[in-house]
Amino acid sequence: MTLPMTVPDPALPRRVQIYEVGPRDGLQNEAGIVPTAVKREFIERLVAAGLRTVEATSFVHPAWVPQLADAEELVAQLPLSGPASLPVLVPNERGLDRALAAGVRHVAVFASATETFARKNLNSTLDSQFAMFEPVVVRAREAGLDVRAYVSMCFGDPWEGSVPVDQVVTTGKRLLDMGATQLSIGDTIGVGTPGHVATICDAFAGVGVGVGSGELAMHFHDTYGQALSNALAAIQNGIVCLDASAGGLGGCPYAESSTGNLATEDLVWMLTGLGIEHGVDLQSLVDTSVWMAGVLGKEPASAVVRALRT
Amino acid sequence: MTLPMTVPDPALPRRVQIYEVGPRDGLQNEAGIVPTAVKREFIERLVAAGLRTVEATSFVHPAWVPQLADAEELVAQLPLSGPASLPVLVPNERGLDRALAAGVRHVAVFASATETFARKNLNSTLDSQFAMFEPVVVRAREAGLDVRAYVSMCFGDPWEGSVPVDQVVTTGKRLLDMGATQLSIGDTIGVGTPGHVATICDAFAGVGVGVGSGELAMHFHDTYGQALSNALAAIQNGIVCLDASAGGLGGCPYAESSTGNLATEDLVWMLTGLGIEHGVDLQSLVDTSVWMAGVLGKEPASAVVRALRT
Numbered sequence: 245m246t247l248p249m250t251v252p253d254p255a256l257p258r259r260v261q262i263y264e265v266g267p268r269d270g271l272q273n274e275a276g277i278v279p280t281a282v283k284r285e286f287i288e289r290l291v292a293a294g295l296r297t298v299e300a301t302s303f304v305h306p307a308w309v310p311q312l313a314d315a316e317e318l319v320a321q322l323p324l325s326g327p328a329s330l331p332v333l334v335p336n337e338r339g340l341d342r343a344l345a346a347g348v349r350h351v352a353v354f355a356s357a358t359e360t361f362a363r364k365n366l367n368s369t370l371d372s373q374f375a376m377f378e379p380v381v382v383r384a385r386e387a388g389l390d391v392r393a394y395v396s397m398c399f400g401d402p403w404e405g406s407v408p409v410d411q412v413v414t415t416g417k418r419l420l421d422m423g424a425t426q427l428s429i430g431d432t433i434g435v436g437t438p439g440h441v442a443t444i445c446d447a448f449a450g451v452g453v454g455v456g457s458g459e460l461a462m463h464f465h466d467t468y469g470q471a472l473s474n475a476l477a478a479i480q481n482g483i484v485c486l487d488a489s490a491g492g493l494g495g496c497p498y499a500e501s502s503t504g505n506l507a508t509e510d511l512v513w514m515l516t517g518l519g520i521e522h523g524v525d526l527q528s529l530v531d532t533s534v535w536m537a538g539v540l541g542k543e544p545a546s547a548v549v550r551a552l553r554t
Numbered sequence: 555m556t557l558p559m560t561v562p563d564p565a566l567p568r569r570v571q572i573y574e575v576g577p578r579d580g581l582q583n584e585a586g587i588v589p590t591a592v593k594r595e596f597i598e599r600l601v602a603a604g605l606r607t608v609e610a611t612s613f614v615h616p617a618w619v620p621q622l623a624d625a626e627e628l629v630a631q632l633p634l635s636g637p638a639s640l641p642v643l644v645p646n647e648r649g650l651d652r653a654l655a656a657g658v659r660h661v662a663v664f665a666s667a668t669e670t671f672a673r674k675n676l677n678s679t680l681d682s683q684f685a686m687f688e689p690v691v692v693r694a695r696e697a698g699l700d701v702r703a704y705v706s707m708c709f710g711d712p713w714e715g716s717v718p719v720d721q722v723v724t725t726g727k728r729l730l731d732m733g734a735t736q737l738s739i740g741d742t743i744g745v746g747t748p749g750h751v752a753t754i755c756d757a758f759a760g761v762g763v764g765v766g767s768g769e770l771a772m773h774f775h776d777t778y779g780q781a782l783s784n785a786l787a788a789i790q791n792g793i794v795c796l797d798a799s800a801g802g803l804g805g806c807p808y809a810e811s812s813t814g815n816l817a818t819e820d821l822v823w824m825l826t827g828l829g830i831e832h833g834v835d836l837q838s839l840v841d842t843s844v845w846m847a848g849v850l851g852k853e854p855a856s857a858v859v860r861a862l863r864t
Contacts, residue, residue: 247745248710248745248746248747248750248778248780249709249710249716249717249745249746249747249750250749251747251749251750251752251753252749253748253749253752256749399559400558400559406559407559434861435557435558435559435827436558436559436827437558437559437561437823437824437826437827437828438563438786438824438827438828439560439561439562439563439566439827439828439829440558440559440561440827442561442563443561466857467857467861468558468820468823468857468858468861469782469817469820469823469856469857469858470558470782470820470823470824470827470857472779472780472782472783473782473783473785473786473824475783476748476783476786476787477786507779510778510779510780513747513778513779513780514747514748514780514783516747517745517746517747517748517749517750517780518747518748518749519749546779547776547777547778547779547780548778548779551744551777551778
């Protein structure tokens, strides 16, 4: 298999954690409904390829996301005590109850950095969304769970346009103060560029958030082809946890085109070239994404997958 | 039109020159043969969109590249004294003669950084290729022309694997010493990563080549999705001239998949976000690439074009 020549940059982190979102954020935004057994195999293959954090599903109401209506059934089949952490998204306390009953050890909530998206996605407001998340975060932490908080629309919003960095930091900080163990700062519509990434990292560092400790993760979409260069900028600014989706699965219903998440394989290629540890066997991952693209009947979005499929 | 929020990075260059290669490197590697009138319109639209360097065609033997067999006819229709420089590729003295007869003011030669590619592409050797280029470069310079020298396979070679940086620098330096006015360091198969970009920039700077003056340009392919992050790394290392292809046109016959050049639109998006001047009107460029994709009957490779087409 072709691999990049490794030319490390000593200024960069030694290791980056990949938070794999394909089974949840990817499949949630694909048109088809994938059978539970296929989802289980997908997750198992991702873990076998070396991924150590794989967001498995969402305990959202099935009417909202029919693609993930089998959350209980799926989680019951997963190795929750295996080598990988398998977080699930919980939109509210009802979702948390279901997650706790299923024995999940790691949950995530999904907040908005903008007023309009809070209204449209959460039927809430920028300010009052916290009242919804607080009991989820507090109860999850009391139960000993890790709690990730996604903050969406941090680099731009399709209705509001640009989003002030202060507003992003205030939103994220409130979620951390509530007890969240990690933030995932999302460029939900893919409009970000590297200077913007640097500014957001600096602003969080300025209020004491652990950029280099993994407390701050970043989540890029490739709508305008910027995801990997933004990931590079994030790493250059000390970020050590990046979200990615195997094969670039997924899409964003709020952007002008359906391009999905940063592809895990493309990120793995760059990290390998930079000599940054990631723990992933690239060919196993490519094979997994080729198989899943076949299940979905679509061309993989990842350039590495297209180049290395056999 | 959606545009990124501009968040400049004061450490980066104020302006980057885009060397547009779509009409030559792009169309040369597309399957179909485009009519001369369409090529002329393509070039005129690229110039109207603000691009100030557009490589127009190649005076290669028509049997080798039938896509560009109309070079004389095309160049005769171009505004060679207009606002944009319109370089042409010349593979040898015969090509230079044709270019000079056509009144071209800017030519480019195409060298190899590796033994195997020199043999396969030039029917020469790493060392003896210079004997072929020297009279071209010397005579072109005597005629007052600018001469760009492409150096291909600088980041890896499909037959040899990794390519020593010293070999790249030695090859490039010989072309400059011969009289070439600019080098374009090519990642012909798209395997490069940012640390590798930095190392090559440093190595050229170490032998006195003007990285920040535009004497060193870089040319990335997106085979593994790395082109834009490598472009970012290049800019961060002082490079102020980058090659790109409108719509991501083109491909590489020597790589495992047919992905093409860095898409000009994706680069323009990043530069805009970084507050780096580029002079291009993005929507005009997108419209041009949408039109050309229609002519070629293919989906545009550029994410920005797919997102912003109307």
